[in-house]
Amino acid sequence: MALSRPLARLARCPQNLAALQAPVHQRRHFASPPVTQNATGSKGPTAMVLLNMGGPSTxxxxxxxxxxxxxxxxxxxxxxxxxxxxxxxxxxxxxxxxxxxxxIGGGSPIRRWSEYQAAEMCKLLDKMSPETAPHKPYVAFRYAAPLTEDTYAQMLEDGFGQGRGGRAVAFTQYPQYSCSTTGSSLNELWKWRNRLEGKRGSGEVDPQGAIKWSVIDRWPVHPGLVEAFAQNIEARLAEYPPERRDSAVLLFSAHSLPMSVVNRGDPYPAEVSATVYAVMQRMGMRNPYRLVWQSQVGPSAWLGAQTADAVHEFIKKGQKDLVLVPIAFTSDHIETLYELDQEIIGETGLDSVKRVESLNGSPVFIQALADLAKSHLESGISCSPQMSLRCPGCTSERCLEQKKFFAAQQAQL
Incomplete structure (x- = not known):
């Protein structure tokens, strides 16, 4: 991606002209004056940046x-x-x-849900953590608009960084950490931080007045996340007759990983398993369950069993009450609306095969986001000890430098 685009956006002036020239989806940023560092709270304002893969809106x-x-x-x-x-x-x-x-309607709803979740979380945070208010919501996608570089440029336009300092939290929306997802998003964020605010100088000194970053890098067993999943599962199970409800098999479906990544030591399979077990504990272990994996791409070996294969095999064995639970996704997108709903469930032709609603606008889930953010801001840590540990088989210098950067932000907080 060319560097000129985000830099050109920063160079535009006056600001009202930039507002008129910006894409429609960006104009909302100019509805109020830019955020400046004359905070209403003693530690505010705070940029809350939700990271995700994203999806094409059209x-x-x-x-x-x-x-x-x-x-x-x-x-x-x-x-x-x-x-x-x-x-x-x-x-x-x-x-x-x-x-x-x-x-599925001409595009992914993941941007709409992500922006809603970010905005609603920040409304709660303003009340829960007034000392770090105002909290300004941002979304940074890895592969679709709003791209990381454009979100970062927008933050600079809004008054963060560029000699003015300010605090920002990179909040992964992959609850379970993987180098392929959270790691990739943080690598991208670190890259654009260096390009738009300058690399660290000799002695690992940050540029004067750069944004101070911290990271919420994983949260697989947060009580609010577990509760949100459990409530949605119970709502779907309630659609079965009482005599069949507890025997319905729960198939927790997560995006798969290539075995080359797993064998490198990626923590994702263990953290997804932890989420599944926590949800089942909350539900009293009433239903039989399995963890399965979806969205394999290419001929190489990936984590299995594949969700589609598991559904087929269970039905062949006579088990037709199946409930699919998207356990690694925080909102609907192509993998839920098309792959699970149409390709897998639709092809069975059975009303007894159902999918649990995604978290989307769940008030329980959004409260969980706010609780996580508040606890993180109060903790004063830049990232978890787990994040600074490289996978045993990792050879990526980019990954190493990114981890060193976010760990070193501790001295700035």
Whole structure:
């Protein structure tokens, strides 16, 4: 991605002209004066930046989305042929994926839900943590608008950084950490921080007045997350007759990972398992359950069993009361609305195979986000001890430097 675009946005003036020239989805930022560091709270204002993979909001955006996705070696490792195979795969898959997005309404709702979740969380935070208020919501996607570099540029326009300092929290919306997801998003954030605010100087000194960052890097067993999942599962189970309710099999479905990533020591499988077990404990272990994996891409070995295969095999064995639970997603997107709903459940033709509603606008979930953020802000830590530990088989220098940067932010808080 060219550096000129976010830099050009910063150079625009006057600001009201920038507002008129900005894309429609960005104009909302100019509804009020820019955030400045004359805080209403003793430690505010605070930028709350929700990180996620993102998704194309229209079918026209699918090609660019796939190009970025297959170019990311953290998510889909293709080795030395990444630069050749990535564009080739994305071009070949674009027509097929465009049809899938057309089938779910013409685009992904993940941006709408993410912006809603961020805004509602910040409303709660302003009341719960007045000393760090006002809390300004941002969304930074890895592969779709609003891209990380554009969100970072917007933060600078809004009064954070560039000699003015200010506090920002990178809040991953992948509850379970993986180098392929959270790690990739943080690598991207670190890259654009260096490009837009300057690299650290000799002696690891930050540029004067740069944004002070901290990270909420994982939260797989947070009580609020567990409760939100459990309530949605119970609501779906209530649709079964009482005599069949407790025997329905819960299939917790998470995005799979290549075994090459797993064998490197990625913590994602263990953290997803922890979420599943915490949810089942909250539900009293009433139902039989399994953890399964979806969205495998390519011929290499991935984590299994695959969700589609598990559903097929259970039905073949006579178990037709199946409840799919998207356990690693915090809002609806292509993997829930198309892959689970249409490809897997739809093809069974059975009303007894159901999917649990995604977290989306759940008040319990949004309260959990606010609770997590408040606890993090009160803790005074830049990131968890787990985040600073590299995978045993990690050889990525980019990953190493990113982790060193966020860990070193501790001295700035």
């Amino acid at each position: 079918t026209d955006e699918v090609g660019d989305f796939l190009s970025r996705l297959f170019a990311d070696g953290d998510l889909i490792p293709l080795g030395r042929l990444q630069g050749y195979l990535g564009p080739l795969i994305s071009r070949r898959r674009t027509p097929k994926i465009q049809k899938q997005y057309a089938a």
